Amino acid sequence: MSQLLSKAYEGKYAVPAICVSNMESVLACFIAAKQAAAPIIIQSAYSEMEPQMITYRDLAGMIRCFGERFPEVAYAIHLDHGMSEQECMDALDGGFPSVMYDGSSLSFEDNVKITGRLKKAAGTDRTVEAEVGKVGGEEGKGDGKCHIIKSEPKQLKEFLERTGADAVAVSIGNVHGSRGCDKMVPNLDFGLLRQLNQACSVPLVLHGASGIPEDDIRKAVTMGICKINYYTQLYNVYMDCVKENIALTMEECMGKATEVLAEEIKKIILICGAQNKALSEAGKESL
Secondary structure, eight states: OHHHHHHHHHHTOOEEEEEOOSHHHHHHHHHHHHHHTOOEEEEEOHHHHGGGTOOHHHHHHHHHHHHHHOTTOOEEEEEEEEOSHHHHHHHHHTTOSEEEEOOTTSOHHHHHHHHHHHHHHHOTTSEEEEEESBOEEOOTTSOOOOOOBOOOHHHHHHHHHHHOOSEEEEOSSOEESSSOSTTOOOOOOHHHHHHHHHHOSSOEEEOOOTTSOHHHHHHHHTTTEEEEEEOHHHHHHHHHHHHHTTTSOHHHHHHHHHHHHHHHHHHHHHHHTOTTOOTTTOSSEEO
């Protein structure tokens, strides 16, 4: 993943990170990326895979199979929100070359220690994303309550120096989930984002993009955001299509849902400015 993010950082665009958990959502990612000639990060969290009885190795293998079918697509496989050190290690062992450790609920020191250990285990060939501060909202099996702690520039700089993390998710008023936390509207602090970008030299990540105005997304991209996570917006589009076509056969219904999801992902690619950015990167999986 770090290869895709480095190019995005240099090119001042962002790579969309799409949460998946089944064949249809993986296929939609590849269809959209091919049509838009864009790089894409295909990610999932344990909380999304577990209900469907899918293992890390299952999902990684499925994504790589589609990668062979779509050789023109530059993609990365990534674990979203590893909630424990063991989850991240299991994903690395299961074929994920990139993981995000979410130590936002821990003390700063514990977050540093575990992130540092994971980066050491991952080595230089695999990517570790971390979180400094705390993005609130409905992530994983949380309660969806607002526990936002905005990222601090000095703390971010120290964190990176001590952990060697490859990318960092920042908390600047963004929230997980379509309703946000306690139905709050996301309100990005661009002054803080500018300071965070100036304090470090690694790609910054924006979680909880669903519900953030498109113009705010575009502005954030100009200020160091290189990876943007989407789930709820895509989930809603996908499930609405399934409900509308529930009377069809399973194959017809899921086919339509895949098409609709691919179209929505293409819209996201355009918002991120990633269209026509995969031409020099295509044909391989990014580590």
